[in-house]
Amino acid sequence: MTDLTLLAADGAVSTVALEPAPEHRKPAGPLRSRVAYAAAHVIPKPFGDNTPGQPADIDWDATLAFRHHVWSWGLGVADAMDTAQRNMGLDAAATRELIARSAAEARSAGGAVVVGVNTDHVDDATLSLDQVIDAYKEQLHFTEDAGAGVVLMASRHLARVATSAADYERVYGEVLAAASTPVILHWLGEAFDPELRGYFGAADWPAASDTLLRIIENSAGRVTGVKMSLLKAESEIAVRRRLPASARMFTGDDFNYVGLIEGDDEGYSDALLGAFAALAPSASAAIQALDAGETARYERILGPTEELSRQIFTAPTFYYKTGVAFLSWLNGHQQAFSMIGGMHSARSLPSLSEIVRLANASGALERPELAAARWNGLLAQNGITA
Template identity: 75%
Template sequence: MTTLTLLGADGATRADLLNPAPAFAKPRKPLASRVAYAAAHVVPKAHADNTPGQPAEIDWDATLAFRHHVWSWGLGVADAMDTAQRNMGLDAAATRELISRSAAEAASAGGSVVVGVNTDHLDDEVVSLEQVIDAYKLQLHHAEDAGAGAVLMASRHLARAAQNADDYRRVYREVLAAAASPVVLHWLGTAFDPALEGYFGSTDTDAAAGTLLQVIEANREKVQGVKMSLLDADAEIAVRRRLPETARMFTGDDFHYVGLIEGDDEGHSDALLGAFAALAPNASAAIQSLDRDDVDEYRRILGPTEELSRQVFAAPTYYYKTGVAFLAWLNGHQPAFQMVGGLHAARSLPHLSRIVELANGSGALERPELAAARWHELLTINGVDTTRADAASATPADAPAATQPSEAVPA
């Protein structure tokens, strides 16, 4: 039996048994009960200058192959979002190329894609509301010309320029009027980006939610939904219950998505999650279970992944991209544990060890033997003796029971 060497914060090592990968089946028809997008990351060239402040050099083969991986499980791709390191290493030129390439790839593969529209190409930090509107429109038209749906991301420039809720209503009204088709709005909380404090005109969540709902109500034909990323399940449910029937709630809550997606008697959230980039097979299998009205199986599959997601998104939350890329590397979706802007160094080895442990326990290691080998190599490079872990401590991890291939029932 293969064992995993795990590393504690005190430098001590211990061993856990390596679990087999659950035998999830890819869907044979589109997922029906929920709409789900995985917010995908980018893979840099391993030999590039992946250090802070340098332009992103993308490994397009690996980056686009990862999107095909997501589509193959029936999920959509949300591209050029914060998971792709917007405002954290992905420069404007790389962002434009990513949107163009991803949209073209989606069209060729028959996959669903939406992309982030922001104002982050502006050179100046402080600009006028008119400049914010023009910047949003420029990126919106690029996304539309590429053939992608748009997610109107929260803008740091707007957060700085807006004086009150009326300014937010004005900017969104004018930008939405220019949209050729309905877009998804995005409310990103300060855990993900402290520069967005007071977004929608208030630091009070209820007041800000009121402004958001006013924007949606006044622009029903231009808003298909909203992605909420406040890590506050109660706030999301409260907004979800007040949405007009024309708008969907896309959860961006990587701490509470299991219950939010399951929903209650008054509705459910769909998904647009960075966590699902690391959990595409699990997310797909869980939604396939909902398609069969098997809520218990949905919970059995997806429930254990939430603790893993909480570790990936632990404070400081904006470094969660490191965990997403780390899992992609462990699972064989990129050749090296590298990230643009040097963010592969944003988490400690004990933090990554806990990700390995929880991924093993929740069925998120797609190729366990490869993942174990890569993790042990990383430990060895960093001076950790993987031969001295206490094998006596190795116990079977509490992973979801693997579905036998003969019992796998595709949706």
């Protein structure tokens, strides 16, 4: 069996035995006990000019094949979200094309898809509240026309111009009134995007959650769920317990998802996670265990992946996309370890080495021999051998 070479932060080299691939099986039918979406990344052309500041040059065949991989495990795809490098390399034209292609592919495959709706196609740094509403509506209508479900994402424009909770209530109220189908709201914390600090009108989550809940209560049933990405399990549980029966909680907590999805006597969270893009087979197998009422097996499968996810999402958290793309490459879903905007350089080799170690230990390497060859080869290109 091949060994994996590991690289410590001080440059020390060691080796660890390569573990076999877990024997997860794809589900025979839909997953039942939880609704789960993997927030998918985009794959660039290896030869494209995807340097910083250039328009995204996407390998559409590989990008859509990755979505089929997610669907094949019974998970839904959350597309054009922050995992797809919204505001970090995915330009407006590429975003529109991704939404249209992903929605069409979902129809052909019978897969579930929701996509991000934002205001980021507008170049102006500052917009009035009315302009924020109009920008949201433009993307909303485009997405609905494409046939995809909607995740109403947090807007940097709104965060800049809003001066009170009432401003958020006004904007969301008008946008939701224009929606033809129920939507998922996304509360993205400042760890993922520092420009969103104080979203929903308050820097502390209890006050902000009051605003969020008022928006849902006043939406006339147009909110079907909330994706919370604050990386604070206590905040998600507190909001989850206050949601109306018509709205699901979708955990976006890539640090604490195992317990949040399992839940407690008062409820559980469904999932809409960037981590699940890197862990689709494990996520599916774990939810299949819940479907069978086997909580201990769920914990055995998914529990070890949480340390891996914490490494992928380590600070600066917004560079987590690099870890998702890196595992996609290790697992053979893309030809090269490259990202739009040159973002594959956002994590150091020792940081990637820790991802390799934890992926190997937690059963996240789908094709271990390929992963070892690619990783050891990358190290060798940088002059590092065991």
